[in-house]
Amino acid sequence: MIHFQHIEYLLALAALPFIIWSFIHVIKWKKKTAKKIGDPALVKLLISEFSFRKFRIKFYLMAAAFVLCAFAVAGLAEPDQTHKVSRTGTDIVIALDVSRSMLATDIKPSRLERAKQLISMIIDQSPEDKIGLVIFAGRAYLQMPLTIDHEAAKMYVNTSHPNDVPTQGTVISDALRMSEASFNPNDKSYKSILLISDGEDHDDEAITVAKELGKNGMMINTLGIGSPSGSPITDPSTGEYITDEKGQTVISKLNEDELQKIANSAHGIYQLYTDPEVIAQNIKNQLANIEKETVLSDSSYTSFKQYYYYFLIVAFILLIIESVMGEKRKSIPKMASLPIIFLFLISSLPAHSQNRIIYKGNKAFDEKKYDEAEKEYRSVPENSDKNPTAMFNLGNTLYRKEKNDEAVKAFDEVIRNTNDNTLKQKAFYNKGVAYQKADKLPECITAYKNALLLDPHDEDARQNLQRALKKQQEQQKQHQKDQDKKQDKKDQKKNQSSKNDQQQQQNNQPQPQPSKLSKKDAEEKLKSLEQNEKELHNRQKSPGRSNDQPIKDW
8 A cells, every 4th residue: 555654744745835925925026126116118128038937937846846855755655565475375174073973982092182183283284374173063163263373273173172062963064164154255265174073964964065165166175083883982971881862872983975975075085084194295285286376465574665756856857947947038047956956865865775774674584584684673763763664674573583572662663653554553463463472461452452443354363362362261260260279278278277276175175184093092992882882781771760761961
């Protein structure tokens, strides 16, 4: 998009009305002066060689040259397409079956785990491709939109589980429709779906949907994972085999026939899971046979094509004409305006010098000489007022050098010093990327939101924002779990402390003291008690006394 890099210099045009007013004032002054001289015939004779027409033309030429020089200094430019980093690749949506049948262990440790390992290998072999992930069982869900962030893609793949889909079963047609909806219709890249399943489909529309997608030019490659003989399925919640309505153990078998028909209907190939390296290479070769277009421009740095010299050339020609044109009807050409020409040419040199430095920095960046690129970009602000383009490129260089904090500062300088909303939007976006890499999610989310405010159609910013929000939610849940665990530990310590206090109190209570009597003394005491008991018994049986009468102790 063509724009002025230094739009503030256009304020010089505000002087144009004053120049026009001055010219009109000079004309009036000349007329008044001529009247004051006296005799009109004498005045006409004195100014007979003067040409009012040439005087006006000279003014028009000077005014036009002034306007053109103002445009030149403002720096009309557009992004130079020859210096953009471009990516060629294919958009691949991986449709992963996460139904319970994928927990079968006929392929150790399970079908699902082997599928995850294969997907990670395919992602590693597709550095130029956008990857998306759809998981499905009884329903299909977009787990991750198309992205070039392959590390995030592998993270989503590794965390996929049957519990992520509340409705169990296997409906491949829904997975294919969801995969189709995941592609950006505005992209002209070749679109491909990789369906990974055991083929146990509970719906008969999958082949029909595959044919429709094939007619629209979409490729569907299928991968069958499992064995034709099948395997029982273990319910993870109970640890027992899943049974049907009749109480019979369910045996999950690989349905190769349907997966082959789906692939044949949409220009793809079917493969049985055997050697993951061979499978990944076959898929890569299959995708390599299709014609690819340059579909994604990575504006990690931008060089600009300048148009200021066109204005200067025209201004130079006008000033030359003005200089050689005299005010007399017949006059010798003059070159009085040439100093003004050189003045404007000299004023344009700093901008041209800055662009040369930025170009050298871009070249070093392209060659991955980040130290050299940083040096070049940093030399530009020393000679100018915080050149936004140089600062933007510097921020990207610092990001490549994993200096995220310094990169953020550079992008902030761009945001503060540029009036170009396109460049400002890119600065907000890259600022969000730097924050996301540093795992500063709140700042990252704010940056992506600001980028979307400037360009609501930036799908990369929208997708990155969604991932950041999801990760923040996961961190908040984990933080809450950690807090709950800490609280549980505190409660346990408190209960244990209470038990210890109770035990201590019990230990502090007086305990019965052991008897200090010897064995001999104890025997004598016992004999004495027995003797007293006998005497009491004899008194109770003496004559003249009734056994029912109470014994008085007085």
